[in-house]
Amino acid sequence: xxxxSWNWLNELVNLPVSMETVAERLTVTGNEIEAIHRxxxxxxxxxxxxxxxxxxxxxxxNLLLVDxxxxxxxxxxxxxxxxxxxxxxxxxxxxxxxxxDGTVLSDREFDGVVSSGMMLSAEELGLPxxxxxxxxxxxxxxxxxxxxxxKALGLDDxxxxxxxxxxxxxxxxxxxxxxxxxxxxxxxSMRKGDEPVSLGDPDWDFDFKGITLEDDGCxxxxxxxAERLKIAxxxxxxxxxxxxxxxxxxxxxxxxxxxTMLALGQPLHAFDADRLPDRSISVRSALQxxxxxxxxHKERVLDSSDLVICSGDSSVALAGVMGGLNSEIEDGTTRLxxxxxxxxxxxxxxxxxxxGLPSEAxxxxxxxxxxxxxxxxxxxxxxxxRDWGCAEVAxxxxxxxxxxxxxPVVSLTKRKLARIAQWDDMEEASSILSRLGLVEVEVSEDxxxxxxxxxSYRPDISIEEDLVEEVARIRGYxxxxxxxxxxxxxxxxxxxxxxxxRELRSLAIARGYVEVVSYSFHSPKYGxxxxxxxxPRGRFLSLSNPISGELSVMRSTMLPGLLESLRxxxxxxxRGPVRxxxxxxxxxxxxxxxxxxxxxxxxxxxxxxxxxxPYGESVVxxxxxxxxxxQSFGFSRNVRFSFVQGEEPFGHLGQTAHIVYDGAxxxxxxxxxxxxxxxxxxxxxxxxxEFDLAPLLEDPVLRxxxxxSYPPVFRDVSLLADSSVSVESVIGDVEDLADDLLDKVxxxxxxxxxxxxxxxxxxxFSMAYRSSDRTLKDKEVDSVHDKxxxxxxxxxYSLR
Numbered sequence: 001x002x003x004x005s006w007n008w009l010n011e012l013v014n015l016p017v018s019m020e021t022v023a024e025r026l027t028v029t030g031n032e033i034e035a036i037h038r039x040x041x042x043x044x045x046x047x048x049x050x051x052x053x054x055x056x057x058x059x060x061x062n063l064l065l066v067d068x069x070x071x072x073x074x075x076x077x078x079x080x081x082x083x084x085x086x087x088x089x090x091x092x093x094x095x096x097x098x099x100x101d102g103t104v105l106s107d108r109e110f111d112g113v114v115s116s117g118m119m120l121s122a123e124e125l126g127l128p129x130x131x132x133x134x135x136x137x138x139x140x141x142x143x144x145x146x147x148x149x150x151k152a153l154g155l156d157d158x159x160x161x162x163x164x165x166x167x168x169x170x171x172x173x174x175x176x177x178x179x180x181x182x183x184x185x186x187x188x189s190m191r192k193g194d195e196p197v198s199l200g201d202p203d204w205d206f207d208f209k210g211i212t213l214e215d216d217g218c219x220x221x222x223x224x225x226a227e228r229l230k231i232a233x234x235x236x237x238x239x240x241x242x243x244x245x246x247x248x249x250x251x252x253x254x255x256x257x258x259x260t261m262l263a264l265g266q267p268l269h270a271f272d273a274d275r276l277p278d279r280s281i282s283v284r285s286a287l288q289x290x291x292x293x294x295x296x297h298k299e300r301v302l303d304s305s306d307l308v309i310c311s312g313d314s315s316v317a318l319a320g321v322m323g324g325l326n327s328e329i330e331d332g333t334t335r336l337x338x339x340x341x342x343x344x345x346x347x348x349x350x351x352x353x354x355x356g357l358p359s360e361a362x363x364x365x366x367x368x369x370x371x372x373x374x375x376x377x378x379x380x381x382x383x384x385x386r387d388w389g390c391a392e393v394a395x396x397x398x399x400x401x402x403x404x405x406x407x408p409v410v411s412l413t414k415r416k417l418a419r420i421a422q423w424d425d426m427e428e429a430s431s432i433l434s435r436l437g438l439v440e441v442e443v444s445e446d447x448x449x450x451x452x453x454x455x456s457y458r459p460d461i462s463i464e465e466d467l468v469e470e471v472a473r474i475r476g477y478x479x480x481x482x483x484x485x486x487x488x489x490x491x492x493x494x495x496x497x498x499x500x501x502r503e504l505r506s507l508a509i510a511r512g513y514v515e516v517v518s519y520s521f522h523s524p525k526y527g528x529x530x531x532x533x534x535x536p537r538g539r540f541l542s543l544s545n546p547i548s549g550e551l552s553v554m555r556s557t558m559l560p561g562l563l564e565s566l567r568x569x570x571x572x573x574x575r576g577p578v579r580x581x582x583x584x585x586x587x588x589x590x591x592x593x594x595x596x597x598x599x600x601x602x603x604x605x606x607x608x609x610x611x612x613x614p615y616g617e618s619v620v621x622x623x624x625x626x627x628x629x630x631q632s633f634g635f636s637r638n639v640r641f642s643f644v645q646g647e648e649p650f651g652h653l654g655q656t657a658h659i660v661y662d663g664a665x666x667x668x669x670x671x672x673x674x675x676x677x678x679x680x681x682x683x684x685x686x687x688x689x690e691f692d693l694a695p696l697l698e699d700p701v702l703r704x705x706x707x708x709s710y711p712p713v714f715r716d717v718s719l720l721a722d723s724s725v726s727v728e729s730v731i732g733d734v735e736d737l738a739d740d741l742l743d744k745v746x747x748x749x750x751x752x753x754x755x756x757x758x759x760x761x762x763x764x765f766s767m768a769y770r771s772s773d774r775t776l777k778d779k780e781v782d783s784v785h786d787k788x789x790x791x792x793x794x795x796x797y798s799l800r
Contacts, residue, residue, distance in 0.1 A: 001034075002172050003246045006158040012178040014189045023160060025184045029473045031171055032163040039244055040126045040155040045097030047071065048139060048147040049119070051088045059111040066119065068092055071146015078108075078115035083135035090136050091120040091149045100126030125155065127243045132233035140236055154237065157244055167460040169345075169367030173265030176457065183435040183474050197376045199224070202396035206273065206335070209280035211400035217307045217344040218283040218319065219403040220371050224378040225273065226336045226391040229253070231329070235388055247360070252390050253329050253336065256381045258360070265457075266340060266369060266377035267361035269309075269317060271327045273335040278312025281398075283319060283341075290315070294322045294357070305544065306351045307343055320348035320365040321357050336391065338381060340374035350545045354552075370457035371405050407454055409441060412467040414448040420465070421472040422481055426450060429471045436470055496697040497599055500637070501583045504601060504696070507636050511629055513581035513603060518561025520585065523550045526560040529679060531649035539589045554587035558602035558690050559650070563680060566606055570682070577621065578606040583693065599693040600667075601633065606686050623655050623671055626687045630659060630669060638700030641691075642728045643669065650676055659691045667691025710775045712743055712768040715785045720760045720798040723752065730763055730797075737791040739784045743770040762800060 006019055015022065023033040049068040057063035057078065066077045066084065070092060077092070084090070093099055094117035095106045101124075107116050118124075122131035131137060143152050150156050162171070170176040182188045202208065204225050211221050231251050233239070238259060239249040247258050257268040273279075286292075286302035292315050293299050300318065302308070307319035316327040320343040329336070349366030352358055375397065382393040412433070418424035426447055430440055433452055438461075442451040454461045461467065472480065494502070505515055524540060532538030540553035555561065562580050569578055581603045588596050605621045613619050627643060634641045639661065646658035651670030659667040669689040677686055721730050731745050738745075749764035756762055767788075769781050789799055 002162040002164050002177070003244075004160040004162050004174070004177055005241065005244055006160065007154050007156075008174050008241065008245075009178060009181070012174060012191055013181055014191055015181065015185070016187050017185055019158060019160075022181060022185075026160075026162065026180070028477070029184060030165060031168065031180065033160050034163050035161040036158055037161075038156075038158050040100060040150065040157075042098055042100055042102045043125065043150050043155055046091050046093050046099075046120065046125075046149040048143045048145055048149050048152060049075075049090055049092035050145045051084055051086055051090065054084060054086060057111065057113060059113075063110060065113060068119070069145045070094070071144070075116045076113070077117065077119050078110040078113055079119055079136065081119070081121075081135035083133050083138070084119075089139040089141060089143050089145070091125060091139060091153075093117050093120055093124075099124045125153075127155075127240060129243045129248045130236065130239040132239070137236075154240055154244070159244060164367070166367055169364060169369060169459075170265065170457040172364050172367065173261070174263050176265055179437060179457075183432070186431075186435065194376075197379045199375055199379060200396040202394070202398050204394045204396070206394070207279055208398060209278070211398055212280070212282040213400050213402040214282055214284040215307060216403060217285070217347050218341060219401065219405065220342040220374055221281070221283060221400045222340045222374040222378060222397050223281060224338045224340070224382060224397045225394040226338065226382060226385055227334065227394060229334050229336050229385075229391045231331050231333060232390055238384075238388075251329075252385070252388060253333075256384045257338075259384065260377050260381040261360060261364065264373055264377050264380060265364060266373040267320065267364055268377060268381060269323055269339040269361075270329050271311075271316065271323070271337040271339065272329050272333045273337045274333075275327050275330075276311040276316060276337070277314040277326070280311060281339075282310045284308060284310060286315075292318060293325045294318060295325055295328055296322070297325060300355055300357075303354075305347055307347060309339070318351065318355075318357075319343050321352050321355070321359060321362045338378055340377045340381075342369055342371045342374065345369075346545060354546060354549060356548075368459050372456040405456075407456055408462060409451050409453050410461060410464060410467055411442075411449055411451045412464055412471075416464055417468055417471065420468045421475075422483075423472075423475070423479075428475075432471050432474045433467065436474065438467075497693065500693060500696050501599075503636060504583060504633055505581070507632060508581040508603070508629075511579075511632065513579045513629075516562065516565045516580050516582050517584075518558075518565060518582060519551060519555075520587070521546070521551045521554050522560040522564070524553045529676060530557070530559060531673075531676070532556075535649050537588065541587050541589055541595060556586055556588045558582055558584060558586060558600055559604075559688055562602060562604040562688065563682075563686075566604060566682065566686070567680060570609075575609040577608040577611075578604070579621075580604040600690055601693050601696075602688070602690040603629065604686065604688050605629075606682070607684060609683055611684075621687065622685075623657075623669065623687055626669060626689055627657070630689050630691070634661075634696070637696040637698075638702070639695055641666075642726075644726055645724075659689070661695045666695060706772075708770055708772045710771055710773075712770040713776050713778070713781045715767045715769065715781060716764060717767060717785075717789060717792070718749075718762060718764040718800040719792060720756070720800065721763055723759055723761050727763065731765070733795060733797075734765065734767075734788070734792070737795065738767075738788050741769045741771060741776065741781070741784050742767060742788070744768040760798075 027033050047070055049070045051066055052069050053067040055065050057065055063078050063080055066079055068075050093105050098104050105117050107114050119136045122128050122137045164171045182190060213221060234249055234252045234255040238255055242249050242255060242258055245262055249255050253270050257270060261267050285304050286306040286308045288304050290302045291299055292302055308315045309317035309319050317323045343365050345366050345368045348362050352362035378397055385391040386393055414424050414426050430450055437455040438452040440450055441453050521543060527538045537556040540556060542553050546552035565580055566578055583601050586598050586600050590596055605626050607621045611620050631641060642660045643657045644660055646656055648656050648668050648670050650672055652673050655671040657669045658665045659669060667690050672686045727747055734745050746766045748766050752761035769776055793799055
């Protein structure tokens with residue numbers, strides 16, 4: 001967000017159009033004006049007055065009688081303020097005037113003396129931050145008694161709230177907005193051009209050893225010096241301008257750097273030269289785990305992606321973000337070193353977000369700063385200090401450069417302009433690009449190709465399509481003729497992942513699940529919460545540019561997102577069952593630290609805090625009901641999953657199973673460990689499942705056969721099997737050993753109580769025998785069944 005002063009913009013540009021017109025054109029060309037407001041809109045009738053005498057109130061020792069010259073006569077005010085002297089100029093509100101909060105003033109009596117209106121403080125003008133002392137606001141000497149104070153102080157200003165897209169860092173300055181307005185309105189003109197700036201080499205009465213750039217993250221670094229500095233409040237006009245643009249005035253040094261940043265877009269940083277540990281500056285990457293105390297008195301832990309400014313062996317600033325406590329400007333500072341530099345935008349943005357240190361400077365650096373600005377910014381800032389009479393500026397600047405700063409040349413063709421913008425006037429297109437600051441350097445013989453040098457402040461322009469976009473944007477998207485997009489012949493088809501995910505989503509919703517969509521990244525704390533320290537899934541892929549420290553690693557399992565959704569639901573007061581479903585991608589690192597991505601299906605079932613039901617416990621979810629849900633996902637795609645007892649770091653021992661397909665483990669089904677449930681403040685069992693989507697992606701192969709018209713004949717078999725052997729394995733053995741007449745096998749009983757040897761369990765199966773061409777006789781079935789029993793005994797099973 002950029003707060004644009006309408007008065008300031010008019011100081012830079014001769015604008016023959018209204019503010020509303022400018023706001024509309026900025027909005028439709030990609031820089032939206034979100035709001036327009038007038039901070040001091042209620043002020044009315046305020047004039048400049050001069051103090052001619054000050055005497056004590058005859059009856060109250062705490063009050064003063066102040067005579068004022070208001071230009072067209074004199075008046076008397078009663079005040080308790082003690083900061084005035086004869087000759088001071090003050091804002092005066094006579095009877096009938098309105099102050100910032102909307103109060104209409106009138107004459108008022110104080111112990112027998114009538115006060116005609118009142119003199120105003122900064123707060124009563126609506127800008128409390130501009131006050132440099134307690135009491136009445138004293139105005140600059142050059143103002144004339146009787147002047148309209150609102151206009152003279154710039155309090156009649158309008159502020160436009162401009163939303164800036166991330167690729168337009170050049171718009172984060174008044175100069176950048178002025179350039180944009182001139183491009184939008186050919187009839188507008190810049191009141192003052194950008195004169196070349198060359199400050200020369202340093203000629204300082206200060207033994208400065210120079211600047212060393214040790215890292216590619218800083219391609220340009222300049223430093224200027226000012227001496228005999230007097231720390232004081234800035235002139236009132238500067239303080240008002242800063243306050244209207246959303247920045248708090250502090251002192252002349254801080255205010256100069258902020259005004260320069262608002263005017264040109266170049267952040268600056270000031271060092272106390274005499275407090276630097278060494279008379280040199282270097283820029284390097286921070287050491288992993290390096291600690292640094294910033295100006296806000298907080299210790300920051302850095303990593304190798306951060307950039308630091310050093311003096312000797314000591315860090316004195318976190319580049320582009322915040323200065324250090326060990327070199328800040330103090331009231332006694334007399335010698336100033338002013339930094340003006342360019343830093344890598346991605347690294348500054350990452351550092352600011354990771355450390356939770358947002359600032360106007362880091363906001364601009366993260367969007368890109370013009371590499372040709374640093375010298376101009378130092379000149380602008382030092383000009384203000386000279387004009388304010390608070391410092392002597394040393395001639396020249398110290399410089400250091402690293403890397404290539406050449407500006408690209410991009411060509412525009414008539415063919416592509418016509419194809420995209422449906423317009424091919426190359427002369428007019430060249431005029432538009434020229435107003436944007438692009439310099440035409442070459443034209444083909446037929447005029448169909450023109451090449452332009454891109455200005456340093458527009459790094460977002462690098463290819464021909466960018467030029468076409470700029471021409472279309474400035475000319476107006478609304479003048480491009482509407483047309484129906486072309487399309488290829490044929491029927492569109494969803495991809496396998498999308499189509500399968502949709503089908504599973506419908507099935508999950510039908511079974512009572514609610515779909516959630518969570519971030520693909522989460523807090524690294526889940527590695528500890530889910531006990532993944534010794535698990536490959538605990539090797540999270542860290543983001544180089546995270547939104548925050550709590551969302552800094554990519555998910556290796558879907559569980560964190562589901563658990564966070566459950567926790568938010570319960571914190572809202574929900575007491576009933578919760579069934580959540582999500583399909584998405586997980587990200588893991590293999591043994592060679594290469595990224596592997598998987599599409600997964602996951603779900604979470606929470607029976608609820610209140611499980612009471614008139615239908616009994618049978619309706620309460622458990623691990624077996626969740627298993628039925630997982631099986632249904634497979635059945636919907638003609639895939640049969642098997643389940644084997646397993647272990648997961650986060651799974652309750654004895655209530656954890658692996659999901660198996662085609663002999664490979666593709667997922668898990670668990671109840672969370674009670675300790676994890678307790679840590680996450682989850683009251684009651686939480687069941688989760690997750691498996692690969694890949695086995696379900698192939699279209700189901702449907703098989704049909706003619707049903708038999710002959711009835712089945714049933715026989716049972718009961719056998720003892722090791723407890724560690726799965727039922728599926730036993731059924732597989734039965735089917736392998738049986739005759740072709742065996743049609744189906746169904747488990748109907750499991751028993752491991754009294755009379756069953758330790759480590760064994762009794763399994764009872766019902767066998768259905770059937771022939772497709774005749775009715776089976778009992779004698780034939782008995783023979784086949786006896787052979788099966790014998791083969792099972794030979795296999796090692798004990799029959800009962």
